[in-house]
């Protein structure tokens with residue numbers, strides 16, 4: 001494969017400003033990281049947040065780059081150069097060509113939204129497998145190719161990693177993929193070169209305002225997944241949109257392909273009726289374009305009704321019958337770190353959950369409230385180097401719905417852990433004015449916080465440990481140490497029993 005092959009295959013999809021040198025040179029590797037350049041590489045220079053890849057062109061050439069794609073003017077001497085209007089976009093498009101355009105040969109399900117992406121993709125995978133499809137998974141918890149489970153670095157990986165994963169999925173005999181498409185990925189064109197068959201919109205609430213400057217900009221990034229549908233080579237595409245979310249109708253209006261709306265109110269195409277929630281799961285009747293059928297899921301909480309509806313839309317679009325969906329839904333017992341129960345023989349309920357936004361925390365607490373038999377004890381924190389605006393809001397939500405709140409650290413990263421907690425406390429104290437009966441503690445060390453909650457718990461209480469879910473680490477400074485809420489809770493319960 002030569003630079004010319006790659007560029008000409010992608011020509012219609014990216015704007016080329018200038019071409020220099022003989023493009024008929026063979027390419028063995030495509031990379032945007034000068035540190036990964038080996039002789040015969042095509043180096044794509046991308047402007048980043050921290051550094052500008054164009055500054056590494058000289059190093060890439062020194063290390064044997066056989067061609068360069070750049071956005072800004074650069075001197076590559078006799079080495080061929082293609083200058084493009086947008087090198088981030090070019091990276092995805094060239095990458096997809098380099099890996100054989102895998103997304104065109106897979107049924108691609110893309111799920112975006114602030115919350116519910118991971119859960120919805122797990123459900124989509126199970127439902128598509130229920131109709132005999134071989135489904136890969138790309139998302140926050142892991143990337144899965146058949147039996148192979150690759151730890152995830154990002155919810156949606158960088159363009160080249162993504163295209164490489166899709167190509168490996170095809171090679172492994174998979175024919176579909178359920179993937180989370182984060183707003184970062186859409187804003188940074190990590191998914192350029194991917195074409196989707198179905199796109200799901202779960203919801204939009206505040207998060208990531210450290211990266212997107214406003215909610216509108218955040219929404220516009222998410223919207224890209226939908227406005228691209230119907231512009232490419234795939235036909236029969238569809239959007240599946242949560243119409244109960246205030247942004248649902250805007251997403252619907254932006255689509256040029258058929259849309260199935262879903263929800264619990266109004267007249268969406270896919271509607272949950274007669275919803276019954278319990279600690280053992282969720283039951284409802286799904287009224288859909290294919291018929292009405294009962295859904296009996298082990299997933300807990302009203303938010304999971306929405307995740308189920310989104311996945312049902314995807315499965316029906318892929319040709320599943322109501323009976324196949326009904327059966328496959330029962331195969332998903334839990335999603336790692338999402339309302340995951342920890343049981344070590346204690347007489348109170350312990351739940352580990354990935355709620356790290358205000359909306360997720362409110363929904364988790366609402367679910368707990370509906371199901372609780374006694375007190376709710378909430379242990380939570382907010383991540384460092386991330387959206388600061390959500391901190392007081394999460395603090396307020398925790399106090400509004402809990403009986404005991406223990407504020408603690410959640411990946412402080414390079415921020416001062418106590419400074420983060422002080423920002424959360426603004427909301428905590430405000431809500432405590434209104435709910436004076438709530439018991440509140442600040443325990444910065446997460447292990448101590450969990451152990452304290454375990455010691456405080458009484459028979460019948462529900463203890464929620466929110467924010468980290470499946471994560472098995474705590475990031476302090478730039479160091480990642482092993483830390484797993486589920487393990488720590490189990491140890492604390494055992495310790496309490498041994499001391500009794």
Ligand SMILES: CC(=O)N[C@H]1[C@@H](OP(=O)(O)OP(=O)(O)OC[C@H]2O[C@@H](n3ccc(=O)[nH]c3=O)[C@H](O)[C@@H]2O)O[C@H](CO)[C@@H](O)[C@@H]1O[C@H](C)C(=O)N[C@@H](C)C(=O)N[C@H](CCC(=O)O)C(=O)O
Pocket residue numbers: 032033034035045046047048049050051052053056140153154155156157158182183184185188211
């Ligand atoms: C804001 C953001 O997402 N940044 C990502 C982005 O960084 P960047 O483009 O700014 O890259 P940079 O480090 O400035 O480098 C610019 C270019 O120079 C190149 N370079 C750099 C150094 C060098 O010596 N040589 C060289 O060629 C780099 O390879 C790159 O092409 O590209 C990097 C490489 O792909 C990512 O690692 C990095 O993710 C950062 C670490 C990150 O934490 N991202 C998180 C917030 C994220 O993406 N999260 C979302 C959403 C999560 C969710 O809600 O589920 C996700 O999808 O995971």
Ligand SMILES: Nc1ncnc2c1ncn2[C@@H]1O[C@H](COP(=O)(O)OP(=O)(O)OP(=O)(O)O)[C@@H](O)[C@H]1O
Pocket residue numbers: 113114115116117118119120140155180202203303304306307337338339353354355356359360361363364469
């Ligand atoms: N549909 C939903 N609406 C609101 N909150 C939800 C929904 N589904 C799940 N949640 C809450 O959000 C948390 C994260 O859910 P999930 O991992 O499925 O979302 P996500 O969008 O993948 O999140 P992330 O962007 O962090 O990867 C859950 O633990 C739960 O508390």
Ligand SMILES: N[C@H](CCC[C@H](N)C(=O)O)C(=O)O
Pocket residue numbers: 155356382383384386410411467468471
């Ligand atoms: N994907 C999210 C995860 C946040 C999880 C929470 N534990 C934190 O570290 O803030 C983010 O990077 O913002």
Ligand SMILES: [Mg+2]
Pocket residue numbers: 117118139140141155180
């Ligand atoms: Mg996720």
